[in-house]
Amino acid sequence: MDLIRLALFVCGVLFLISWISYILHYLFHAWVTPTPRDLKKLYNAEWALVTGGSSGIGLALCDILCSQGINVFIVAKDDPLIGQSTKELKKKYPDRDIRALGVDLGDRNGGYLSKIEKQTRNLRINLIFNNAGYIRVGLFPDDPLDAALHNMGVNVTSSLRITHLFANRLLDRGEKGAICFTSSSSCFIPSPMTAMYGATKAFLTHFATSLAAEVRPSGIQVLVIHPS
Numbered sequence: 001m002d003l004i005r006l007a008l009f010v011c012g013v014l015f016l017i018s019w020i021s022y023i024l025h026y027l028f029h030a031w032v033t034p035t036p037r038d039l040k041k042l043y044n045a046e047w048a049l050v051t052g053g054s055s056g057i058g059l060a061l062c063d064i065l066c067s068q069g070i071n072v073f074i075v076a077k078d079d080p081l082i083g084q085s086t087k088e089l090k091k092k093y094p095d096r097d098i099r100a101l102g103v104d105l106g107d108r109n110g111g112y113l114s115k116i117e118k119q120t121r122n123l124r125i126n127l128i129f130n131n132a133g134y135i136r137v138g139l140f141p142d143d144p145l146d147a148a149l150h151n152m153g154v155n156v157t158s159s160l161r162i163t164h165l166f167a168n169r170l171l172d173r174g175e176k177g178a179i180c181f182t183s184s185s186s187c188f189i190p191s192p193m194t195a196m197y198g199a200t201k202a203f204l205t206h207f208a209t210s211l212a213a214e215v216r217p218s219g220i221q222v223l224v225i226h227p228s
């Protein structure tokens with residue numbers, strides 16, 4: 001009986017220690033590194049590139065970047081939404097330079113890259129948000145192969161091409177910067193009926209964590225986020 005009481009006491013103490021350390025850790029970070037971080041100051045950033053910046057998470061990112069005094073270059077689907085979102089951002093942040101490029105990031109030949117390369121040549125971009133992505137629902141064998149490959153192109157290959165271009169530019173300039181990937185928590189579990197989605201996001205997470213170690217000594221930080 002005494003042994004059971006002792007075990008319960010030890011468990012209680014450990015539980016308490018774990019909660020106190022969690023709360024102290026949280027308070028410390030909230031105090032030392034308040035969010036959102038000032039990315040302009042942190043990376044001496046003048047410009048950011050945001051894929052999928054015409055709606056949802058990407059548009060919210062553009063809004064925060066503009067509010068911090070950073071100009072944004074949006075890459076998204078060539079549809080009315082990109083023009084509309086750019087117009088709204090320009091209205092809200094008249095002092096910011098907001099540019100947009102409408103392309104299909106699922107293009108198998110990567111035709112969009114030369115356009116991005118050309119239109120950003122004279123911009124000092126230190127922040128890259130690889131955020132564009134979409135989900136296809138259904139059984140993989142039933143999905144046309146071209147559709148699955150397009151999904152792969154948007155969710156994965158475009159991020160690789162864009163990261164390769166801008167990581168090299170940062171390295172050539174010897175400047176610090178940040179490269180962010182929007183993955184998904186669905187990458188951590190099997191995703192039947194959305195097999196391409198889970199797999200493409202798992203690629204991003206694995207790639208980002210490896211790339212982070214490669215480029216961190218050069219002052220480039222890599223971040224991968226997992227919205228639920």
Ligand SMILES: NC(=O)c1ccc[n+]([C@@H]2O[C@H](COP(=O)([O-])OP(=O)(O)OC[C@H]3O[C@@H](n4cnc5c(N)ncnc54)[C@H](OP(=O)(O)O)[C@@H]3O)[C@@H](O)[C@H]2O)c1
Binds near residue numbers: 054082182227
């Ligand atoms: N929302 C969530 O709960 C959630 C959870 C986990 C992960 N995520 C990830 O977060 C990212 C943003 O998601 P969201 O919810 O903000 O979705 P969203 O509102 O649909 O935004 C997706 C963005 O990607 C662009 N895009 C899609 N296909 C494209 C293509 N072929 N070429 C160029 N651009 C293309 C879209 O352009 P258009 O607007 O013109 O179509 C849009 O700007 C995605 O990678 C998504 O997988 C979201």
